Amino acid sequence: MEVQEVKGSIEIEVKKLNFFYTGNIMGLKNINFSVQKNSVTAFIGPSGCGKTTLLRCFNRMHDLYPGNRYEGEIIFQGENLFSKEADLINLRSRIGMVFQKPTPFPMSIFDNVAYGLKLKGIKKKSELKEKAEKALYNSALLDEVKDKLNKSAYELSGGQQQRLVIARALAVEPEVLLFDEPTSALDPISTGKIESLLVELKKIITIIIVTHNMQQAARISDWTGFLMLGELIEFDRTEKIFTIPSNKLTEDYVTGRFG
Amino acid sequence: MAAIDEELKVVKNYIVEMGFMVERAIENAIASLLNRDNEAAKEVIKKDNEINILDNEIEEECVKLIALHSPVAKDVRFITTAMKIATDLERIGDLAQDIAERAIELNEEPPLKPYIDIPRMAEGARLMLNDSLDAFVKKDAELANKVIDSDDFIDNLHQQIFRELITYMMEDSRNITRAVRITYVSKYLERIADHTTNIAEMVIFMVEGKVVRHLKN
Numbered sequence: 001m002e003v004q005e006v007k008g009s010i011e012i013e014v015k016k017l018n019f020f021y022t023g024n025i026m027g028l029k030n031i032n033f034s035v036q037k038n039s040v041t042a043f044i045g046p047s048g049c050g051k052t053t054l055l056r057c058f059n060r061m062h063d064l065y066p067g068n069r070y071e072g073e074i075i076f077q078g079e080n081l082f083s084k085e086a087d088l089i090n091l092r093s094r095i096g097m098v099f100q101k102p103t104p105f106p107m108s109i110f111d112n113v114a115y116g117l118k119l120k121g122i123k124k125k126s127e128l129k130e131k132a133e134k135a136l137y138n139s140a141l142l143d144e145v146k147d148k149l150n151k152s153a154y155e156l157s158g159g160q161q162q163r164l165v166i167a168r169a170l171a172v173e174p175e176v177l178l179f180d181e182p183t184s185a186l187d188p189i190s191t192g193k194i195e196s197l198l199v200e201l202k203k204i205i206t207i208i209i210v211t212h213n214m215q216q217a218a219r220i221s222d223w224t225g226f227l228m229l230g231e232l233i234e235f236d237r238t239e240k241i242f243t244i245p246s247n248k249l250t251e252d253y254v255t256g257r258f259g
Numbered sequence: 260m261a262a263i264d265e266e267l268k269v270v271k272n273y274i275v276e277m278g279f280m281v282e283r284a285i286e287n288a289i290a291s292l293l294n295r296d297n298e299a300a301k302e303v304i305k306k307d308n309e310i311n312i313l314d315n316e317i318e319e320e321c322v323k324l325i326a327l328h329s330p331v332a333k334d335v336r337f338i339t340t341a342m343k344i345a346t347d348l349e350r351i352g353d354l355a356q357d358i359a360e361r362a363i364e365l366n367e368e369p370p371l372k373p374y375i376d377i378p379r380m381a382e383g384a385r386l387m388l389n390d391s392l393d394a395f396v397k398k399d400a401e402l403a404n405k406v407i408d409s410d411d412f413i414d415n416l417h418q419q420i421f422r423e424l425i426t427y428m429m430e431d432s433r434n435i436t437r438a439v440r441i442t443y444v445s446k447y448l449e450r451i452a453d454h455t456t457n458i459a460e461m462v463i464f465m466v467e468g469k470v471v472r473h474l475k476n
Binding site for chain 2: 256
């Protein structure tokens with residue numbers, strides 16, 4: 001295990017993290033690394049290596065299924081995510097998540113973005129409008145939808161829907177966004193837009209992304225972790241991972257000579 | 260085996276082939292000088308074009324590889340190294356051609372002096388080239404380091420040849436044309452050794468990921 005220490009301000013620190021699925025099936029083994037604030041951290045690895053499992057620890061998505069168990073700590077701004085006091089609703093608005101397939105709600109474009117804001121108790125129309133438009137602007141969608149905010153979200157293309165979902169997540173002003181294969185269902189043009197969006201977004205939030213597309217990790221991330229069989233094999237600056245990886249397994253994986 | 264492996268092998272074979280041709284060019288150019296053989300010199304000049312063609316082919320192959328395979332880690336280090344080696348080999352080929360041109364000019368006049376250090380220098384530079392390409396093929400950083408260390412020997416020989424030729428020029432101004440031409444040859448050989456040093460430095464980058472270029476001094 002070769003884990004490079006992150007310099008600068010740290011958003012999230014993962015310490016001795018183990019994760020077990022129902023029935024004591026080990027999903028993650030002794031994971032240690034830090035996430036740098038305002039950076040993109042990518043996780044790569046073969047199918048079933050634990051990328052998504054790891055990502056879902058950050059906003060405790062695993063809690064949705066009983067019997068799953070965490071060990072160790074994830075420190076987010078000084079607090080352990082696994083402590084009994086952790087408020088999951090609040091946590092999930094501070095650490096948002098975007099999935100592989102766009103998941104717009106069956107409602108208008110505007111209502112999709114305003115949904116989280118309303119849940120947070122914001123009622124004032126002008127405030128909702130202002131925050132929703134800001135989120136749409138930040139997700140690089142505003143120009144394309146500003147004349148049809150009341151149209152159904154389903155009228156948008158797949159790439160636009162994905163940016164809408166990102167806008168919805170951004171509206172509640174999270175500090176971290178988790179992306180699970182956000183472009184694997186999109187065409188190259190839409191993928192390019194999402195990728196440049198992520199690079200732009202890291203100025204205001206911290207991003208953790210899981211991707212099967214190694215070139216995508218290479219293009220957009222600052223840090224890359226390589227996972228295999230639930231273990232973090234190597235974690236380092238992205239340019240290091242893709243030019244001079246320290247570990248033979250990492251080299252074999254990134255050069256396509258795995259197994 | 261990854262899909263890229265076949266293509267990498269093609270590049271490696273091209274480099275080996277080009278290296279072989281360049282080595283022969285140095286040998287033949289020096290032989291044409293020592294034996295006062297204009298025909299051999301002309302042959303070296305003519306054959307330089309074949310080296311240039313290989314340079315183009317290697318570049319084309321590498322660009323294709325980058326575009327189609329998005330190489331990373333050791334693959335991208337191998338390809339960037341191969342591209343730089345091809346450039347250095349092409350330059351060495353040009354220098355061998357330059358030696359052949361000076362040989363033809365020198366052959367027009369009686370010999371200034373017997374060549375003693377020039378063949379030693381040429382053999383040293385040729386050996387450095389051979390070792391640097393061997394290091395590339397075998398991914399041998401230690402051998403590459405040995406090549407880099409040999410460069411001082413060539414530099415010293417060049418200084419020595421230069422000093423000696425200055426004395427000939429001071430002695431009799433009619434020696435100047437020939438002495439300058441021989442100095443050129445010595446300088447070309449010194450440059451060849453520098454290019455092989457570049458190759459060796461790239462091999463170290465390829466094997467160990469360390470940039471050792473421009474670190475001397």
